[in-house]
Structure formats: structure tokens, C-alpha cells
Amino acid sequence: MRTICLYFQVHQPFRFRRYRFFDIGNDHYYYDDYSNESILNKVAAKCYLPANELMLDLINKHKGKFKISYSISGIALEQFRLYAPEVLDSFKRLAETGQVEFLSETFAHSLSSLNSPREFRKQVDAHRKLIKEHFGQEPAVFRNTELIYSDEIGAMVADMGFKAMLTEGAKHVLGWKSPNFLYCNAIKPKLKLLLKNFKLSDDIAFRFSNKAWPEYPLTAEKYVAWLNQVPANEEVVNLFMDYETFGEHQWKETGIFEFLKALPGIVFKDSPFSFSTPSEVARKLQVVSAAHVPNPISWADEERDLTAWLGNEMQNEAFNKLYSLEEMLDNTDDDALRQDFAYLQVSDHFYYMSTKFFSDGEVHSYFNPYDTPYDAFINYMNVLSDFEIRVNAGQKSHENNDVARLSKIIQEKDAEIEKMEKKLSAVRKGSPAKKSNTAKKENPAKKITGSRKK
């Protein structure tokens, strides 16, 4: 069997507002609602909605043959719920096709696997629950934040009951090994490893629209020709990339959607490859060897290491300080506090503090709301200082904690809608159908957000 495994990462950070030191102890609301909502809506319009629609078309067109997988961070799911429930609905429609696998990750897209096994477990459990709730799937395959992996992390994931895990397959990580086979964890061989084919993945994710690239323009025909050049004994090509590649990193105008639209048909016509989900790959293929990864790797930068998040003094101070608060949170029943703790762990906050990119500011700044890594650090530490005060005081969080409040309202409304729908269907049985109340369900968050802005 020769197969392609498509996996897309969906994540949007929950950005902090400009939080000055004089806010510490006075104002416990940390989030930039405007940026978060407007960026999410922008990406939804450019990427998530059109890409999901295209994926759905492709799945319907190639009945039972085209398969894909996603990992959606809990933070992204949370934001879909708050700002763009229609995106969540469209992912649900994809889930209903049965051709789409949803993977497990940490709720907060966090780096907890590197520091706190306990917090890591908690977050994975929280995310698992969320996936079950939204998509009705029990995830069996894990992918860690930024594909971060080491033998130890793998062993931890195996202990949590996962059958397989995704990680990076770059040359200087694997040595002579090809990423186009199934591997297993060095400590717990039960855990299978799918390794990213970085060359073929990055051809789409990074190089697709680069006019200086000798292969420009990339067509589906050309790409399938490259797939056919993969040695015949190699069994799987793992194409892992950010979902935002479609329409956001590579704009619609570059022809990325046309490329995607044409790809499966040409794969079926001109190559021996099929499409599989990560679970299928792990089930069907034989493990060829264990992968030895003593030090953590990731899919980031040339080095494929952790230095983009934990590479300088500031990042380390912020990271260590954050996790030093973990134990004190055990005793709290304050949901808002726990929620803020999760949002503080989002890896993007640490990425913003990176000084690696001084020379390469352009790529970096595209994803970065801060002018400099120092701004990012000071802002983060100010927030963390306030958070620490609240943790120490065991203090009830601010009444106006909008995100917590909104989440709660949405939960209540959802429950109410469900109740009403039940009533309605009971009534319908007896009398002709009345007006549906789906309009009400459409977007409770929007309404609340609107009235909140005084």
C-alpha cells in the first residue's frame, strides 16, 4: 500500500491586550477582544470557511477515497464558539462525512509537555473531551504543539492510551532515515510515529507562491510527478501543514485552492497513491524501526528545535514563572482562574518573545502583534504578575471577566435551546410545523459582544 496522509493544524492564539503595569492588581481582564474577534473572522473568511467547503466537496466527489485529518487547538475551538460558530458548524459537517479524523492535542496549544506532565495530562484530557463533544470522535492519535516530540514525551503520550503520534521528519533529526515509513517510540514501541515529509509539505506550505522558486508555478500535475518519484518501497507520504496555508499564508489569488481542488483527482488518475487518516496509517503499516529522539524537536525553523519558544532569558523566566504557579491552582475552584491559566500557556506568547528573528523580522512580524520581543515580554509579565496576585489571594476573579462570562452564557443558552427544541419537536408531533428557532441559535456570542461595548 502506498498512501498520502494529510494533516492540517488549526490554531489561533488568544491575544492579550496592552496590559500596563499599573493595571496589575486593578484590572483582571487580559484579552484583546477586538483583535481576537477581527482576526478570527478574517481568517475564517479567507481560509476556514472556503477551505472547509472545498474539503467537503472533495470528500463528496471522491466517495470514500479522499481522507484528511485535523488538529484544532482548544483555544481555536473556544474562539470559534465565541466569534464564528459557523466555522465550528462547518467542521462538524466534515466530521459527519466519516472521512475526517480529529487528532488530540493540548487544550491550550501549550508547551506543558516540556515542563509539567501533570498539566500536560490535564490539558490533553480537556481537549479530548472537547473533541468528543463537538465531533463525536474519541481521538486515538496525538499531535503535540508545534509537533514537539522527544522519546520521553512519546512515552508519556503512550501511557495516556494513544496509539500513534505525529512529529517532524527533517533530515538532521532523523539522520539517514526516511520519513516515508512508520516508526515507533524508542521507550514504548507500542506508540507509532508518523513523520512529516518536510520537503513535500513545505513545497505547498511555504514555497507555493514564491516566484523566486525555480519550480514556480506549482501545479497538481507537477506535484503528483514528484510523489511518483518517491522510491517505490517507501509507503507513506505525510503532508503536515498549517491549515491557514490555504487562503491565509498563501492567498486565494496564488491559486492555492485550485491546486488543492485538482490534487486528489490527479493523484487517483496518475499515481498509485491513496489517501489515509493517521489512524489508518498506524493500523495498516508495519513499523520499520524505533526513532531515537533524546532531545525535544519541533517543526519550527531551520534548526527544528525549541529555541523559537524557549531560546532566551526572557522566555525562560516567563515560562518557569508561569509553571511555578501550577500547584497553587490545584485548590482553586475558580473557573476563570483556571481558564486564564490555560490562556497564559498558549505557546504563541513565548514565540512573540523570541529574539531569534532580529535578522528575519518579516516572516516573524506577520504573526506577531508586538513591535519587539521586549514589548511582548513586558506585557506578558505584567499579565502574569496580576494573575499571580489573584492566585495568591485565591481571589474571585473580576465580575467582568468577559470571556468566562460569555462562555457561561453560551453554555446556558445552548442548554436552553436544546430544551426548547425538544419542546418544539414535541409540539410539532401534535400540530403543523411552526417557525424554526435556528435563527436564535445562529450566533449568541455576536449579540452579546455587541451589547457589551458600551
Added chain:
Amino acid sequence: MRVLMFGWEFPPHISGGLGTACYGLTRGMSSIPGLEILFVVPKAHGDEDQSRIRVLGAGDITLDIRKIREHNYLKDLSYIEINSNLVPYTSPEEYEVLVNKAENTGRRFVETTMGGKLNFTGTYGKNLYEEIANYAVVAGEIAVTTDFEIIHAHDWLTYPAGIAAKRASGKPLVIHVHATDFDRSGGKVNPTVFEIEKTGMQIADKIVAVSNLTRNTVIDKYGIHPDKVVTVYNAVDPLPENEQLQLRRGINEKVVTFLGRITLQKGPEYFVMAAHKVLKKMDNVRFVMAGSGELMEKMILWTSSLGISDRFHYTGFLKGDDVFRMFSLSDVYVMPSVSEPFGISPLEAMQSNVPSIISHQSGVAEILKYALKVDFWDVDALADAIYGLLNYPSLAEMFKKHGVQEVNDMKWENSGKKVHNIYQEFVK
């Protein structure tokens, strides 16, 4: 290649950054083979460092008055009464209102001593305009009696001299803009100074600006074609090990320092406002305003009325080693300048291991990575930066670790080479 260079001051007789910058640049250029510099100051004291270049005092030149009358290189010099802050880098002690008699004739009557020499003070005194003009007269004389290939004039005080030398010799003129009157005056430009600056820029064959900020001022405010203006950043000499003065602290508190003239240009009021905000949040910190200037009294009254006098200190004017002593006591250095063509003092702070906060409105912000940058008017951001440096130790550690190296990598040799490249456009 021989360079005839004009500058108003040269160490050790300096009143500020201009002399230091001229000295650094000429030393940086002295390593270039075949490059000779004759540096003309109004008044030579005899104790200048002449190991690498020749320093000549304009007051030591004997003039032949009859000859001077035959030249018309002074035709652009007409002087009117002025009343303004026109001094580039001086301490306020030396500032006074300058009043000169109008001089309307194109051909000046020059007063000389018995031996045919002119008197120069070389300072920024009340006869400044007369000195500038006399200096130009001497420049013309030197230009016809000396061999050289290119002329280089530093800041507006010497532009007339540069022009005179160019007219007298026909050699190309490079002018070096260390500051413009827009920086010094906070926007209220002195028309006479502006005229001298603009004339110099127009007549010059090439203009060197100390930052892109200054380059833009030259292009936008003086209407000079961008192709004619080149940015060459200043540098700083590494501190000799034994001169890193360590002072024992008498207090177990953090110290945040403003060091510079207390004038509009340096933004002292933003420092006061930020201090006020920080002091509301933490009490183990003191603020020091080191320097003097026309806004000092106002600042003292203001800090009293804010009720922060017990935490806000004034040192008066500091010079020499006292500057480095102040740095050795400081945890944070702040330069909230409203307009700073370059700004060498944050580099000195960084050399002394003091993390710096500088305004985006300073030329040095264009090249520094290991410094915090804020807009001078953004008091919240400034206060936040101060608080961050004092409370989150890794930031200060990082700046200390990389800051010295970053500054030491800025070498006068590099600036010198760039200036030399400019010369080579004109002299093969």
C-alpha cells in the same frame, strides 16, 4: 588623499558630543592608508591629541588682508541680530543670548591683531557670529595656501568656512550634519541658522547625516535631493577596563537615571511623568535627573507639586568621570528625547552595563537591538518599560549580556571607512 576638515571643537576642549564625534571619526579614519587630515578648529590649545592628525587653530594663521579683499568667497555671509538658542551641543551654563551687530556688506572689514592674526575664543560666546565669519575668512586663506583634495565641514558653525574653502580652492565639499536647528529648537527654528544650514547643504557636494532621522530632516525640511544625502552612524570607543568605575551604593534601592541637558529637546517632562506613574506602583526605586538646563527649575517645582521629591533627585551638571559614576549607580538609563539626531549617551550607559530605554525619535534607535524603544510622548509605554526592567530580571540580564558587545561592535573605523568611500566618489 588629503582632507581639509573644519570643526568647532576638538578634545579635550569640548562642550558636548560634537567634539567627541569629530575626534572619534578622525581617529577611525586615521587607519586608512594614505589619508591625511588637517583639522582646523577656531582656537588650538596645544594639548590636542595630534598623534594621528594635525590640528590647526584658525587664530594661528597669519592673514594678508589685501589678498582676502580680492576674493569673493565671503559673499554669502551677512549677519543680522539674533536672539535664540542656537548652540549645538553645549551645556546651558554657556548658553546666553547672543546679540550681534548687523553686518550688511558682502565684503567684510576684518580686524586683525598686529601680526595679521584673528582672535578666536572657540566657544559659543556672544561674538559667535563674528567668529563664524572670521573663521570662514581664515578657511579661505588656508584653502589657497594648503594642498588638499577634499573639504569636510562639521555642523553649521563651520559650513561658512567650508563654503569659503570650496570657493577659494574649487575642491569638493562634504558637510557633516550632526544636528539641525530643528533638533535644537524643538521646531522653533532660528531663521539665520536655518539659512546658514540650508546654504551649506545646497553648496555641498555631498551631505553626511548621522542617522536616517537626520537624513530625512535634511531632505524634508531643507529640500535637499535624497541622492545627495548619505547616512553614516556614529560609534563609540570601548571603555578601558580600569575606567569602569564602581561605586558602592548607599541605598538598597533601584535607581533610574535621566542624564542630559534639561531642555525641551531631551524630553525631561516625560521622564517626570513616567516616574510619577512608577512610584505609584512601587516604592523601592529612586529617580535621578542628572544634568542642568533651562527647564530644571520647572522640573524641580513640578516634582515637588507631584509629591515625589523624596524619591526624585537632581545632581546638576555632571562631567567626565562623574558621568560613569552615575551610570555605575544606575539600574536603568532613560533617554526620552523629543528629537535626537544620534544620541551617544545610551551607548555609554550600555557600556557601563546599564539597560537603556530610548525614544524612537533618536537616531541611535535605528541601530540598537538590545534597548527598549518607546515614543517619547507615550508616557505609559515609558513607565511600563521602566517597571519591566526593574521587576522582571531576565530582561535586564539579557541587555547586560548582549548590550556591551553590541555597542563595542560599533566601531569608528567602520564609520571612517564609509566617509572615506564618500570622498572617493570625488577623488580618485
